[in-house]
Amino acid sequence: xxxxxxxxxxxxxxxxxxxxxxxxxxxxxxxxxxxxxxxxxxxxxxxxxxxxxxxxxxxxxxxxxxxxxxxxxxxxxxxxxxxxxxxxxxxxxxxxxxxxxxxxxxxxxxxxxxxxxxxxxxxxxxxxxxxxxxxxxxxxxxxxxxxxxxxxxxxxxxxxxxxxxxxxxxxxxxxxxxxxxxxxxxxxxxxxxxxxxxxxxxxxxxxxxxxxxxxxxxxxxxxxxxxxxxxxxxxxxxxxxxxxxxxxxxxxxxxxxxxxxxxxxxxxxxxxxxxxxxxxxxxxxxxxxxxxxxxxxxxxxxxxxxxxxxxxxxxxxxxxxxxxxxxxxxxxxxxxxxxxxxxxxxxxxxxxxxxxxxx
Amino acid sequence: xxxxxxxxxxxxxxxxxxxxxxxxxxxxxxxxxxxxxxxxxxxxxxxxxxxxxxxxxxxxxxxxxxxxxxxxxxxxxxxxxxxxxxxxxxxxxxxxxxxxxxxxxxxxxxxxxxxxxxxxxxxxxxxxxxxxxxxxxxxxxxxxxxxxxxxxxxxxxxxxxxxxxxxxxxxxxxxxxxxxxxxxxxxxxxxxxxxxxxxxxxxxxxxxxxxxxxxxxxxxxxxxxxxxxxxxxxxxxxxxxxxxxxxxxxxxxxxxxxxxxxxxxxxxxxxxxxxxxxxxxxxxxxxxxxxxxxxxxxxxxxxxxxxxxxxxxxxxxxxxxxxxxxxxxxxxxxxxxxxxxxxxxxxxxxxxxxxxxxxxxxxxxxxxxxxxxxxxxxxxxxxxxxxxxxxxxxxxxxxxxxxxxxxxxxxxxxxxxxxxxxxxxxxxxxxxxxxxxxxxxxxxxxxxxxxxxxxxxxxxxxxxxxxxxxxxxxxxxxxxxxxxxxxxxxxxxxxxxxxxxxxxxxxxxxxxxxxxxx
Numbered sequence: 080x081x082x083x084x085x086x087x088x089x090x091x092x093x094x095x096x097x098x099x100x101x102x103x104x105x106x107x108x109x110x111x112x113x114x115x116x117x118x119x120x121x122x123x124x125x126x127x128x129x130x131x132x133x134x135x136x137x138x139x140x141x142x143x144x145x146x147x148x149x150x151x152x153x154x155x156x157x158x159x160x161x162x163x164x165x166x167x168x169x170x171x172x173x174x175x176x177x178x179x180x181x182x183x184x185x186x187x188x189x190x191x192x193x194x195x196x197x198x199x200x201x202x203x204x205x206x207x208x209x210x211x212x213x214x215x216x217x218x219x220x221x222x223x224x225x226x227x228x229x230x231x232x233x234x235x236x237x238x239x240x241x242x243x244x245x246x247x248x249x250x251x252x253x254x255x256x257x258x259x260x261x262x263x264x265x266x267x268x269x270x271x272x273x274x275x276x277x278x279x280x281x282x283x284x285x286x287x288x289x290x291x292x293x294x295x296x297x298x299x300x301x302x303x304x305x306x307x308x309x310x311x312x313x314x315x316x317x318x319x320x321x322x323x324x325x326x327x328x329x330x331x332x333x334x335x336x337x338x339x340x341x342x343x344x345x346x347x348x349x350x351x352x353x354x355x356x357x358x359x360x361x362x363x364x365x366x367x368x369x370x371x372x373x374x375x376x377x378x379x380x381x382x383x384x385x386x387x388x389x390x391x392x393x394x395x396x397x398x399x400x401x402x403x404x405x406x407x408x409x410x411x412x413x414x415x416x417x418x419x420x421x422x423x424x425x426x427x428x429x430x431x432x433x434x435x436x437x438x
Numbered sequence: 439x440x441x442x443x444x445x446x447x448x449x450x451x452x453x454x455x456x457x458x459x460x461x462x463x464x465x466x467x468x469x470x471x472x473x474x475x476x477x478x479x480x481x482x483x484x485x486x487x488x489x490x491x492x493x494x495x496x497x498x499x500x501x502x503x504x505x506x507x508x509x510x511x512x513x514x515x516x517x518x519x520x521x522x523x524x525x526x527x528x529x530x531x532x533x534x535x536x537x538x539x540x541x542x543x544x545x546x547x548x549x550x551x552x553x554x555x556x557x558x559x560x561x562x563x564x565x566x567x568x569x570x571x572x573x574x575x576x577x578x579x580x581x582x583x584x585x586x587x588x589x590x591x592x593x594x595x596x597x598x599x600x601x602x603x604x605x606x607x608x609x610x611x612x613x614x615x616x617x618x619x620x621x622x623x624x625x626x627x628x629x630x631x632x633x634x635x636x637x638x639x640x641x642x643x644x645x646x647x648x649x650x651x652x653x654x655x656x657x658x659x660x661x662x663x664x665x666x667x668x669x670x671x672x673x674x675x676x677x678x679x680x681x682x683x684x685x686x687x688x689x690x691x692x693x694x695x696x697x698x699x700x701x702x703x704x705x706x707x708x709x710x711x712x713x714x715x716x717x718x719x720x721x722x723x724x725x726x727x728x729x730x731x732x733x734x735x736x737x738x739x740x741x742x743x744x745x746x747x748x749x750x751x752x753x754x755x756x757x758x759x760x761x762x763x764x765x766x767x768x769x770x771x772x773x774x775x776x777x778x779x780x781x782x783x784x785x786x787x788x789x790x791x792x793x794x795x796x797x798x799x800x801x802x803x804x805x806x807x808x809x810x811x812x813x814x815x816x817x818x819x820x821x822x823x824x825x826x827x828x829x830x831x832x833x834x835x836x837x838x839x840x841x842x843x844x845x846x847x848x849x850x851x852x853x854x855x856x857x858x859x860x861x862x863x864x865x866x867x868x869x870x871x872x873x874x875x876x877x878x879x880x881x882x883x884x885x886x887x888x889x890x891x892x893x894x895x896x897x898x899x900x901x902x903x904x905x906x907x908x909x910x911x912x913x914x915x916x917x918x919x920x921x922x923x924x925x926x927x928x929x930x931x932x933x934x935x936x937x938x939x940x941x942x943x944x945x946x947x948x949x950x951x952x953x954x955x956x
Contacts, residue, residue, distance in 0.1 A: 088466075088848040090797060299821075301814045304805060312795040317753045318786060319806045320775025 084427040094424040099371050099378070101424075102417035103385065109413050119400060127399040132391035140277030144349065146387035147286040148173070148341035148358065150380055152365035154286075154293045155337025157374040159330025161297070162306035163313075166331055168216065168231030169338040170362025171238035172209035176339025177346040178242050179208025181261060181353040184346070185250065188265035197267050201343050202285070209339020210332045212238060217331035221324045227331065235362070243355045250353060261353035270348045282344035287380075289337060294376040306330065338362060359390070367415045386411070454517045456481045456639045457502065457608055462511035464497050471497035472508070473663040479608065484630060484640045486650040486671055488683050489660035490852070490880035495643050498660070499610050502641070503535040504528040529555070534606030536597045536614055544586035548579055552600045572599050587717070592740050598626075609633065610641045613878060615649060627653050646909075647676040647881070659683055680881055698916070699729035702900035703750075703869045704763040710749050710756070718742035718924040720749065725919060725929055727869065727900040732891060733929055734915035735904045736940050742924040743904050747873050750902075751784045752777040765868050779810045781868030785859055785875055789851060793858045796847035800839060801828040803846050804861055811865070827864065835860035835886070852883040859887050869900045876910060888914050908940060920944055 107125075114124040132138050152169045159166045166172075180201040187197055215234060219225035243259070252262040270280035297303040309316040309326040316323060345357050368386045372379030393407025459477040463470075471494045479485045489495045500506040502513070504522035513520055515531055522528050528535070542551050549565055556564075565581040572579040572595070579595055588596070594614070601609060611630075615623045630640055630653065642654055650657060651671045659667040659682045667682045674682075703726065710720040720742050727733045737743060748754040750762060752774035759768035764780045774784075786792045794803045804827045805813055813824050828842035835856045839849055846854060855875070862870060872891065876884035892914055895901050904921075905911050911918055912932065919929035920943040927943055 089845045299818050301805075301809055301817055301819055304802070304819060305809070308795055308798070308806060311797050312791045314788070314792045315795045315806065318751065318774060318784070318792055319809070320752060320773045320778060322773070 082429060082431050084423065085430050087426055087428050090425050091428070095373060096378075098421035098424060099373070099382070099418060101421045102371070102414055105417040105421075106410060106414045110410060113406075113409070117400075117402065124396070124400055128392035128396050129388060131399070132388065132395045136274070137277050138391070140274050140279035141391060142384065142387050143283050144277075144279045145390050146383040147283045148344055148361045149365050149368045149386050150286045150383035151289055151341040151344070152334075152338045152362055153368035153372060153379045153383060154290050154376055155334040156365055157369040157372070157376070157379060158293060158297065158303075158306065158333040160369060161303075161310050161374050162326040162330045163310040164327050164330030164334075165228045166213060166216070166231050166334040167228050167366065168213070168233075168235045168362070169334055169365055170358060170360065171231070171235035172212045172335040172338035173342040173345070173358050173362045174235075174238040174242050175212040176205035176209040176342030177353065177357040178238075178245065178342070179211075179339065180205035180343030181250075181264075181346045184264045184268035185261060185353075188268040192267060194267040194269075194271070198270065198347065201268065201347060202340055205339040205343030205346075206336040207339065209335040209337070209342065211335070213331040213335025213338075214328075217328050220331075221327055227327075231331075239356070242353065242357070246353050246355055252352075259355050263352045264347060268347055269351055270344070278349050280344075280348045282348050285340060285344065289340065290376045290380050293333075297376060302329065338365075364390075364411060367411055367418075370415065371418055385414075389414075455479060455514075456483075456516055458514040458517075459498075459502070460512045460514075462498065462501055462508045462513075464494075464501060464506060464508050466497075470663050472501065472511075474511070475660070475663075475665055477658055477665070479639045479641060481607075481639055482634050482637045483656060484634050484642055484654045486654035486657035487641060487643045487660060488647075488650065488657050488679065490683060490882055493660040493683075493880075494663040495660055496612060499535065499612055499641065499643065502528070502608075503533060503610060529604060529606075532605075532607035533610065534601035534604050534608070535610040535612070536594070536601050537612055540593045540597055542585045542593055542596060544584075546585060547581065548583050548585065548596050549581040551585060551596060552581075552603060555600050556604065567603060568599060571602050588740070606638060608639045608641065610643070612643045614642075615644065615646065623649070647671075647679045648909075650679065651676065683881065698731040699898060701726040701763075702729045702765050703727040703871075703902060705750070706761060706763070708746075708749060708756070708761045710745050710754070712745055718745055720745050720924045723921075723924075723926045725926060727902050729868070729900050730895055730898045731916040732895050732901040732903060732914055734911035734918045735902070735921050735926065736908055736911050736918060737904075737906065737921035737944055739906055741922050743873070743921060745924070746921065746926075747784075747786070747871070747904060750871055751782070751786075775810065778807065778865070783807070783862040783865045783867035783870045785862050785870070785872040787873040787877060789854045789858060790847060794846040794854060797845060799828075799843045799845060800832065800837075800849075800857060801825045801842040803857075804828040804831065804842075804864075807861060808865060831857060831860040831864055834864075835890075852879040855879050856883055856887065859890055863890060863894060867894075867899060869902070870894060871902045871904070873904045874906065875903060876905075876907070884910075908944075 110125070110128070111121050114121045133142050152173065156166055156169055183201045183204045184197070187200070212234060213231070216225070216227040216230040219230050220227045246261055247259045250261045252258070252260055255262070270282050273279045273281060273283060305316070305321045306326045306329060308319065308321055309323055313323065341361060342357055346353060350357065364386055368379055368382045371385065372382035389407055389410045393404060393410070396402040396406050397404055455478040457477070457479040459475060462472050462475040464472040475494070475498055477498070487495050487498065497506060501508050502522065504524045504527050513522060520531065522531070525535075543554070549568060552568060553564055568579060568581045579599055585593060585596065598614065615626060630642075634640055642650065644650055651674065654671050657669050657671040657679070658665055659669070661683065669682070671679060705726070706724050708720055708723040712719050718741055723746065725733065735743070749756060752769070752772060755773055756762065756770035759770040761770040763769065764777055764782055767780055769777050769780060790796045795806065801824050805819065805824050808827065813820055813827060825842045831837065832839055832842065837849070837857045837860065838853045839857070849857065859875065870891070875887050875891065879887065888910065891901055891903065903911060903915060915932060917929040917931050918935060918940060920927045920940055922944060
């Protein structure tokens with residue numbers, strides 16, 4: 080008996096959607112082992128990690144709140160990933176988006192603009208900020224063939240330092256007891272709440288709208304199709320006259336714009352001001368979300384809920400189980416690891432073959 | 439074995455076949471590739487395996503070579519039952535194979551690729567041995583070159599030389615001559631006859647019936663995975679062989695006299711300096727293709743075909759607009775999409791990854807080159823129109839596929855080629871460029887594709903065919919030119935030239951130094 084993999088004639092649609100489920104189950108199994116190793120009762124630990132955070136209305140609102148930026152960023156990144164444009168710097172683009180949107184909020188908040196004007200202006204500024212930051216790797220790639228994985232990642236740290244300098248220096252709240260923070264945004268620059276007594280705000284609706292638009296773009300628009308061709312078969316793309324340069328620009332800018340919107344959502348949502356760190360790694364976690372969601376907008380919407388649950392579970396595990404916060408990262412990494420492994424089943428079918436008879 | 443191998447009668451009398459297959463069966467998802475196949479090959483015999491694409495020839499050869507394990511059946515090697523678990527095992531037994539789809543590592547050099555296939559102990563002085571064998575068989579190779587810089591024809595030379603270095607007792611040749619000049623084919627045949635005379639058995643897979651009749655002692659015919667006949671090909675005609683193979687009469691392309699009109703494609707003093715250190719620089723190439731004629735460009739691969747095609751299709755844009763004129767519009771600086779909008783269609787040599795996206799459905803692959811047309815409205819894809827368009831092509835060209843949702847990679851080479859040809863013709867082009875339109879395609883599909891090109895010409899389309907198969911060009915072209923070392927000979931009407939003259943132009947100026955005429 081010998082197990083082997085056989086190339087499928089067609090990629091399996093079943094396996095394509097079963098792989099994330101399989102990966103999630105394998106991740107739970109690893110979690111079980113980890114909890115055992117810590118000497119915890121696995122059932123109690125799982126309850127604390129995955130059930131308690133969403134047992135209340137407030138918990139569910141938090142789930143959607145944290146899913147919003149993940150959904151937004153992953154949707155944008157997936158547009159590029161489908162075209163083999165590897166934007167790893169969404170965290171920096173988020174930071175620049177928060178910075179640009181925050182600048183508008185701080186500059187115009189006191190001028191008495193109504194929220195219906197000010198908030199859209201902030202979102203536009205945020206999207207432009209994210210796009211500006213993403214344009215740098217796009218330019219370096221198209222002009223100098225510089226690898227966008229490296230350049231976009233390095234720009235994350237530049238963005239963080241830029242924001243840090245602003246909130247330590249020019250934009251520091253003079254009445255903020257010397258904390259490195261900007262002034263609190265005025266009420267007209269804060270996103271209205273969706274459910275009373277929770278932090279869930281209209282940023283969630285923005286995320287859903289972007290997912291719907293992305294679906295339309297990816298599945299129905301010819302440019303989305305062209306970018307998919309660029310990613311799958313560059314020679315065929317050249318043959319059909321699809322511009323590789325344009326795919327790179329659109330892929331990077333889409334990721335940057337969405338990350339920028341997410342940055343505004345954070346600044347004008349749960350945070351309400353500019354602080355040195357605008358995100359607990361949403362820009363990086365969104366990479367996992369994009370792949371768990373099969374680079375498909377609808378899949379990403381579900382995957383972002385899963386990833387959001389891991390964030391909430393990690394916080395809950397710190398409080399109730401005294402586990403380190405690193406447990407969140409562990410679950411994220413394990414999930415991606417198993418997903419990539421399970422992905423082989425999309426194109427290959429496992430077969431247990433009896434030894435060949437030759438007598 | 440005697441120096442000259444006797445005719446078929448002695449073969450059947452040979453006591454122990456070198457290779458005997460019994461009841462070989464191999465099932466792939468959705469297709470029975472081999473269905474209880476029996477095959478005997480005697481020592482010193484050149485044995486042809488005939489069959490259309492998808493008939494199961496390649497699978498059968500892979501079973502013998504240990505690449506594929508049969509689901510059932512037995513293999514005997516010189517009388518003893520064997521299990522050929524891997525190609526390495528096959529090579530130890532003395533089986534060598536030249537694949538149709540090359541199994542070379544593109545990032546490695548010729549020498550490294552050959553070294554990988556040899557026992558490490560025999561690898562000393564390898565570059566010299568490669569040169570010796572390649573000179574002896576007229577397959578010039580530079581051992582230090584990287585495979586990714588080589589054309590299809592050059593890569594095949596590596597495969598052949600690699601096999602010959604191992605002194606095999608059974609040599610499997612899968613469509614070996616498709617990229618050789620007529621003179622080189624003759625020399626290869628001499629080589630194979632010498633090898634057979636030395637006692638080496640040869641399994642020869644080809645769709646070129648003339649070659650099989652010239653070369654082979656015996657032929658086994660496969661159809662849809664089953665053996666449908668055995669014969670002595672020297673006693674058959676090409677037509678009778680083809681009938682056995684496709685189970686019907688071979689349609690001949692109908693070739694009417696051309697009524698050439700105004701020039702639709704004009705190339706004027708085209709110079710392209712290649713970026714690839716092993717590519718070919720094109721030097722002042724000028725020619726024109728008029729509406730309603732087929733112009734052929736012959737030549738051994740690696741003489742600038744790749745570069746010329748890229749310059750014509752717009753995959754590589756040029757510095758000067760006037761170098762290429764399409765239907766009166768200078769387009770040298772425009773990209774492939776812009777040229778398509780002016781009425782250009784293009785059938786590339788590589789089907790998977792160039793002419794079609796392997797992972798995408800046939801419907802999506804229809805959209806690939808039809809983005810400028812009615813399948814898209816206001817930037818949005820009309821999904822039902824795309825599927826209908828793909829279905830029309832599938833029906834019109836008899837493509838064997840489960841439907842417009844089948845992934846391109848799930849089709850056999852010939853079927854995918856028919857689909858691509860149909861798709862490009864469906865664009866209603868004014869100029870069609872086809873590169874190796876029937877490379878590795880079975881007889882039935884080849885005839886159909888050639889007929890489609892001729893029909894297109896009769897409808898007033900300018901057709902340019904770049905091919906390494908001289909027979910094909912002679913069959914369909916009105917005028918013929920030869921490309922060698924990046925220069926193009928003047929296109930001559932077919933009547934005013936001969937296969938010999940063309941062959942000499944191809945070989946005489948060829949970079950391989952193929953100057954010897956057999």
